[in-house]
Amino acid sequence: QLQLQESGPGLVKPSETLSLTCTVSGDSLSSSSYYWGWIRQTPRKGLEWIGSIHSSGSTYYNPSLKSRLTISVDTSKNHFTLELTSVTAADTAVYYCAKDGLGGSGTTNWFDPWGQGTLVTVSS
Amino acid sequence: DIVMTQSPDSLAVSLGERATINCKSSQSVLYYSTNKNFLAWYQQKPGQPPKMLFYWASTRKSGVPDRFSGSGSGTDFTLTISSLQAEDVAVYYCQQYYRTPVTFGGGTKVEIK
Numbered sequence: 001q002l003q004l005q006e007s008g009p010g011l012v013k014p015s016e017t018l019s020l021t022c023t024v025s026g027d028s029l030s031s032s033s034y035y036w037g038w039i040r041q042t043p044r045k046g047l048e049w050i051g052s053i054h055s056s057g058s059t060y061y062n063p064s065l066k067s068r069l070t071i072s073v074d075t076s077k078n079h080f081t082l083e084l085t086s087v088t089a090a091d092t093a094v095y096y097c098a099k100d101g102l103g104g105s106g107t108t109n110w111f112d113p114w115g116q117g118t119l120v121t122v123s124s
Numbered sequence: 125d126i127v128m129t130q131s132p133d134s135l136a137v138s139l140g141e142r143a144t145i146n147c148k149s150s151q152s153v154l155y156y157s158t159n160k161n162f163l164a165w166y167q168q169k170p171g172q173p174p175k176m177l178f179y180w181a182s183t184r185k186s187g188v189p190d191r192f193s194g195s196g197s198g199t200d201f202t203l204t205i206s207s208l209q210a211e212d213v214a215v216y217y218c219q220q221y222y223r224t225p226v227t228f229g230g231g232t233k234v235e236i237k
Binding site for chain 1: 162164172173174175176179185217219221224225226227228229230231
């Protein structure tokens with residue numbers, strides 16, 4: 001059964017870098033033709049797609065975050081990571097990782113399944 | 125970006141009654157060459173991640189009860205729960221994947237009256 005698990009610091013200081021890892025079990029990133037994504041959720045802005053990555057390293061980023069964002073994949077560890085630089089309080093959110101719902105499409109589609117999510121608070 | 129607008133923000137429905145949730149996109153998400161609408165629906169219960177219910181606007185994910193249905197085309201879509209059950213209390217979201225950035229609606233909270 002496919003499972004995704006987010007991990008990383010729950011508290012990040014303003015102006016620093018937020019780093020999260022999504023570990024995948026029950027599927028192999030190296031043999032997958034799917035994209036894998038990050039989505040965040042806040043009470044104010046709701047659900048916001050951050051970006052997605054393919055096992056080949058191909059990425060799609062939300063333009064609103066692109067200048068601060070890096071998503072990478074490590075197929076040997078079967079995980080992918082999110083780095084968001086120069087964070088502010090506006091980046092406080094529950095961060096989810098998820099599998100794209102349509103393999104081989106070459107782009108981002110729906111998300112299924114999702115990890116349980118991890119709350120990241122940006123505060124000094 | 126394609127803006128997804130859901131209505132109502134919340135609704136209270138009696139057990140066994142119909143619940144209808146609307147989702148409108150700021151531009152069409154219908155891809156004419158395939159006649160597919162690039163729209164998904166999700167259910168999120170408190171403390172849980174969103175769970176996908178429908179893709180291509182009306183294709184039900186395996187295991188989703190058939191009291192749930194998705195319909196619509198172009199810019200106007202509907203999620204219907206034909207006979208509300210207690211376990212359906214949740215927030216429901218639509219999402220377009222016609223164009224990146226993919227975008228979500230603001231959510232509709234469904235409660236029991």
